[in-house]
Amino acid sequence: MTPHSAASYRAVVEDALAAGWRFAGLHATAQGALVRAALVDAGGRLRLESVLVDQNVSVPTIVDLAPSAGWDEREAHDLFGVRFAGHEPMRPLVDHDLELSRWTVPVRGHDAYQVAVGPIHAGVIESGHFRFHLVGDRILHLDARLFYKHRGLERAAEQSTLERGAAYVGRACAACAVANGLAYAHACEEALGLRPPPELMRVRTILLELERAWSHLNDLAAVCAGVGFAAGNNRFAALTERLRRLNADLTGHRFLFGIVRVGGSALELDSTAVRSAAATVASVRAEAASAWRELSFNGSVVDRLPGVGVVDAEDAVRLGTVGPAARAGGLREDARAGDPRLAYAGFETVVPDQPAGDVEARTTQRVLELRQSLDVLETLLDGPVRATPAQRTGVEAPIGAARVESARGATLCVVERSGDLLERVRLRTGSYANWPSVAFAAADNLLPDFPLINKSFELCYACADR
Amino acid sequence: MLTLLRDLRRLRRSVALPAPGRGRSLAVRHVDAGSCNGCEHELTLASSPYYDLQRFGLGIVASPRHADVLLVTGPVTTRMREPLLTAYAAMPEPRLVAALGDCALGCGVLGSPQELVGAVDTLLPVDLRIPGCPPRPDEIAAALLELVDAARA
Numbered sequence: 001m002t003p004h005s006a007a008s009y010r011a012v013v014e015d016a017l018a019a020g021w022r023f024a025g026l027h028a029t030a031q032g033a034l035v036r037a038a039l040v041d042a043g044g045r046l047r048l049e050s051v052l053v054d055q056n057v058s059v060p061t062i063v064d065l066a067p068s069a070g071w072d073e074r075e076a077h078d079l080f081g082v083r084f085a086g087h088e089p090m091r092p093l094v095d096h097d098l099e100l101s102r103w104t105v106p107v108r109g110h111d112a113y114q115v116a117v118g119p120i121h122a123g124v125i126e127s128g129h130f131r132f133h134l135v136g137d138r139i140l141h142l143d144a145r146l147f148y149k150h151r152g153l154e155r156a157a158e159q160s161t162l163e164r165g166a167a168y169v170g171r172a173c174a175a176c177a178v179a180n181g182l183a184y185a186h187a188c189e190e191a192l193g194l195r196p197p198p199e200l201m202r203v204r205t206i207l208l209e210l211e212r213a214w215s216h217l218n219d220l221a222a223v224c225a226g227v228g229f230a231a232g233n234n235r236f237a238a239l240t241e242r243l244r245r246l247n248a249d250l251t252g253h254r255f256l257f258g259i260v261r262v263g264g265s266a267l268e269l270d271s272t273a274v275r276s277a278a279a280t281v282a283s284v285r286a287e288a289a290s291a292w293r294e295l296s297f298n299g300s301v302v303d304r305l306p307g308v309g310v311v312d313a314e315d316a317v318r319l320g321t322v323g324p325a326a327r328a329g330g331l332r333e334d335a336r337a338g339d340p341r342l343a344y345a346g347f348e349t350v351v352p353d354q355p356a357g358d359v360e361a362r363t364t365q366r367v368l369e370l371r372q373s374l375d376v377l378e379t380l381l382d383g384p385v386r387a388t389p390a391q392r393t394g395v396e397a398p399i400g401a402a403r404v405e406s407a408r409g410a411t412l413c414v415v416e417r418s419g420d421l422l423e424r425v426r427l428r429t430g431s432y433a434n435w436p437s438v439a440f441a442a443a444d445n446l447l448p449d450f451p452l453i454n455k456s457f458e459l460c461y462a463c464a465d466r
Numbered sequence: 467m468l469t470l471l472r473d474l475r476r477l478r479r480s481v482a483l484p485a486p487g488r489g490r491s492l493a494v495r496h497v498d499a500g501s502c503n504g505c506e507h508e509l510t511l512a513s514s515p516y517y518d519l520q521r522f523g524l525g526i527v528a529s530p531r532h533a534d535v536l537l538v539t540g541p542v543t544t545r546m547r548e549p550l551l552t553a554y555a556a557m558p559e560p561r562l563v564a565a566l567g568d569c570a571l572g573c574g575v576l577g578s579p580q581e582l583v584g585a586v587d588t589l590l591p592v593d594l595r596i597p598g599c600p601p602r603p604d605e606i607a608a609a610l611l612e613l614v615d616a617a618r619a
Contacts, residue, residue: 096545119549120497122528124510127498127546148545149500152578171576174504174600218507237514238477241603244511254602255504462503 002050003034009051010060013037016049023066023320024403025412026073027426028053030158032080035059037069038401038412038428044338046401048414058085068320071436072428079155094147100131104143107133112140115447119148123225126461130450137446142439149465157425162188162262162415165422169413172427173463174255175218178211179406180427180463181260183413186341187425188262191400191415194390196341203265203387205343206380207256208404209373213281214243215407216370217288219458223363224295226452227304235291239284246280249273264389271384278381285374292367305360309441309453312357321437323409323430325457328365329357335405342404343380359456398423406430408459427466431459477515483522483607491523492614494564495533495557499550499586500540500577504600505567509537512603512610524610530556535613536590541569542583554590562613564594566606571595 004012017023021039024046028035036050051059061084063069074093076082084090091103107114112135119127129145157168169184170177182204189196196204217240224232244254251259251267259267269277295301311321313330326333327349334349336342350372352364401414409430416424438457442450498506512519513526527533530553542550554563565571565586572585586592593616596609 119546120530120553124496124506124513124526125498126501126503126506127549148549149498149540149543150545150581151500151541151543151576152581153576155578156576168576171502174502174507234515235473237511238473238516241511241514241516254508255600257599460503461498462501465500 003052004049006051006054006057006060009049010062010065012049013039013062014065016047017065021047023062023068024410025414025426025428026062026069026076027414027424027428028076028080028082029416030424032076032082035076035082036414037062038414040403044335044403046403046412048399048401053082058083060085061087063087066320067318068433068436071432094150096145096147103145104131105133105141107141109135111135128461132442132447132450134447137448139442139445139447139450142442144435144439146435146461147465149461151466153466154425154427157422159421161420162192162417162422165415165425166260166262167258169425169427170257170260172466173429173431173460174257175215175460176211176406176408176411176429176431176463178207178256178260179404179411180413180429182208183402183404183411183427184415184425185260185262186402186404187400187413187415188417189341189390189400190402191397191417192263193392193394193396194263195393196390197388198343199385200265200387200390201341201343202380203267203385204260206377206385207251207259207267208342209376209380210243210247210250211256212407213284213370213373213377214240214247216366216373217243219366219407219455220292220363220370222455222458223359223452224301226455227301229298229301232291232295232298232301236288239288239291242280242284246277250277265387267385267387269385274381274384278378281374281377281381285371288370302360304452305363306356306358308359308449309445309456310356310358311437311441313355315357315440316437319437319440320433321409322433323405323407324365324369325362325434325437326409327351328355328361330355335403335410339404341402344376347376359452362456408457408463409433429460429463431461431463434459435464481516481604483517483604483611490614491525492534492562492610493525493527493532494535494537494610495527495530495553496537496539497546497550497553498539499546499570500543500582501567501569505539505570508600508603509539509566509606512606514603517603517607519607519610522607522611523614524607530554531558533557533561535562535564535610537564537566538570538586538590539566541572541575541577542586542589544581544583547583547589551589562593563590564596564610564613565592566596567601568597568599571597573597574599
């Protein structure tokens, strides 16, 4: 893959976007030698366009062509010192600048004031800082400063073996350990010319849906907490616990850590274990349906949800929103549909009947997707599990890229290798893609609704900060 | 709604934890100093119906000003060092520190050295260590109950 010159890089990206490709991620390679933009088409195909980083010529920004590249370019600037011509102002993202004016949008005027929240929040919540600009209770603008949890996982993974790299990616986030691990494994297998046989595809799909199911139940509990409805919160929290226990029964780990491997899977299940798992899934399905029915007749919950924190389909395209949040706005996109490396034959992307893109639609979307996850699990949990390793069928390449749908949305992983060693790994999770949408959704809403808006996206900080 | 609440009461009887009624309580303030979110998810479920930590007098409070225990997760990133120390300084004395999870204990930490300060006990005096990656909710509950007993002694 030959890198473009600074001048032609921008033109190539512009042409691709005009031809229907969408921005999927951007990163600087090791030592900041190159910048690579990842693009995805409607069928989920990925392509990378690279540009040489020259000491004397800045890389032209693409943030005006694809606003969702904003965070990626800021990250490449902060971590690799890449300068982007035309990206003004270049606000710090990973770096924490104490000068408020350098990282917030100036909001001035009669009665405008700021509320600072975090990095330590009032509940059991991850660390991150939100600065609200308000008039009265009305949010004018939200500046989110994350990366308090930046552990430098990508850099730490460099020069480890491809196999060992999975540990770094897996520990980026407990809630997305399988999705991130699979994106990494698929990217590595792409680079190694490996293809998963059907049985491996089945095991991995089971793991991915086990993770999504508990995650969606946890999100529904969080939405109940967001409106202060403790009974609903407890009901869905109890169901979350049941699926975490199922994870432990099946794999020995409640968050499925260490199960996804490059080129294979160590998971073996006999037919008794699989039968009992299918029974648990069926019982959780029945209980979740009844809990949701009770919730949907509870006025103190359902009256809080409509019209709050709207991201419609048009916003979602512009902001690069992914996952349930994008689909709740009517954007019919799901990386699971047609994924050749996973067992999603016949999978159809669902959207709510009224895809208004508000908290109500996002909550409904979770319920629909939970049902869908449990359906997939019941179909795939139909016999003993013993996966055979991936087979060499393709050509080897120094770079591999893959996208996997996590509970928060499409997660991109790009792996650059030299032999068996990792030169660079970039993990762009659904949470990373969606944080700017949370800030967008908050504007024009009331400050007391922010916890609810935030929980309706239910993004991980750990996944974004890495 | 009544059946729902009855169900929830039944759930917590299914976990073997000692009966409540020790006559003491501890207010806990949680600080995430760079975890993978696993410890947070398990801590959240420790308050769920199966475990229901509140019945033992263990509550999560909103401010370090109200807290007896600072419960810290994560390998302590450079960016969380100051907020963590500020939260500790805001606590009334006597105060306790609990390190939750293997990252907070400094074992098997993944990450770049320049982004991490190190285990919680390099910054603060740690009174309780809860190992695990992440520790299960019942392990968290049992460990915190030990702390209630120690505070009582």
